Amino acid sequence: MKSLYNYAFFDEGSKREIRRASLKAIAIPGYQVPFASREMPIARGWGTGGLQVTLSLIGKSDVLKVIDQGADESVNAVNIKKLVGKTTGVETTEETERATLIQSRHRIPETPLREDQVLVLQVPIPEPLRFVEPSEETTKRLHAEADYSGAYLLLFEQIMRYGRVSTGADHPVEVRDRYVMAPSPIPRFDNPKMDHSSALILLGAGREKKIYAVPPYTRVVSLDFEDHPFEIEDVTGRVCRQCGAVDVYFDELVDEETGETFFQCNDTSYCLARMNAEADR
């Protein structure tokens, strides 16, 4: 098939530059590497950062999975898959196990990732200190000096206001005892999956023009206080109504007929795989 575009949309020079930034990011875990974010046929803020990383990495033999907040079928995920599929011809999948490259927004899959997989996360705000310090020049200096008081101050303020840490998502992490990093708006539930992950994790921010990374088997620690240890969302007692899973991240839904609330796996492909396995038995 003859394509109107370059393979993977970008010219080779652009892809090489993004790969170079990614390599640097891997070499300095958690450090935000600036890169020349390209114009994309989708609006910035819709995952262009992650998409550029994906396009720079994808090879003919890759199998791509795209998830948006746990769902493979969302319009956004489908559009990204279409764009990558059209410009590369690579196979796409919804099964986490089959994918070699996984681009995701706001979740890390429930199925543990492997060494031969790469996870690309889409990032809206890469700077974990942005809410305390608006100036990029200053936050750069703070990272250089490993001055992360501001990140702790944000957590402290939440505890003063709400009695506990209330980061719904994007709870800051310290990577390999050095850089503090925004893990992207994944729930706290997913933070521990980054710690010593077998798969390489790359994070791309299109609007802010930054790439950063957690290399495989790297120590990732969620920031906390001695007397307020980091905690994931409490899921005890919750069971997926469809597949019976426990200890996963759930969506809380309301049964329109009975008005009762119930829980369902947020990771739809994980849920589906479990139901299929059940049916096969």
Place this chain on the structure above:
Amino acid sequence: MNKIVLQVKELGKRFGEGCPRCSGGDPTALERNYCPACGTVYALSDVSLDLFESEVLGIVGESGSGKSTVLNCLYFDLEPSGGEAFIAQYKNGNESIFSGSGQTRRYIRNHVFGKVYQNPVLGLKMKFSSLANIAEKMIAAGNRNVGAMENRARELLTHVSIPHHRMKEAPANFSGGMQQRVQIAKALSNNPPILLLDEVTTGLDLSVQARVLDLVKQIQRELSISMLLVSHDLGVVRMLADRTIVMLNGRVVERGLTDQILEDPQHPYTQELVYSLL
């Protein structure tokens, strides 16, 4: 005599590059603190001072004389163009604090100094709770215990008379006097040996001024902290400072015991200042 806790030697701060006419250090090349040839501002020239243990040293001078610049350089908010400063806590006072790395500076800033800014917007995070504002300095000093920091912050805010039910409020909602008191509490959070106070009472109503001054006096008595007290108001300095230096155009023009300066001012500028107070 008490021992010296801070020694500043020939501190200089220049805004601008300087030119052949002004960079020789000849004061007559300048119009006040400004070089008419190249536009460089000499905010500080050769400012030296000693601060003794549990002493209040007043710094007075008209607007633009360089008072804030002295404190900003010491607190590392501004990089000085020249000069040195020594404290016992850094290399036994053998090396200038300005030669320290970023990390050293941060340590000194958080453990040795507490500062009250002339403009509270610079000293406080206006939208964060007052408790968090106090905790910020403790967090910066490495404290990671919420309970301990909250207790200490409450204790300090009580000390500066912020009512209990307003401690979770943001300073943005507070009056100027309250904001200054929150700044004072913050400055004290790590028990620093030295306080840098920049116009703590300026812009406040007279009755509020008196309360803040009483607080400063009380803190000085109870904690015997050394203070550099900057004010353009000789009245404030008279009330609090044991010794005083007078600045004009970025230079120290007079120094001595506060009472002496008030009774027998030597420099014409000081004379003018003193007579205007009478």
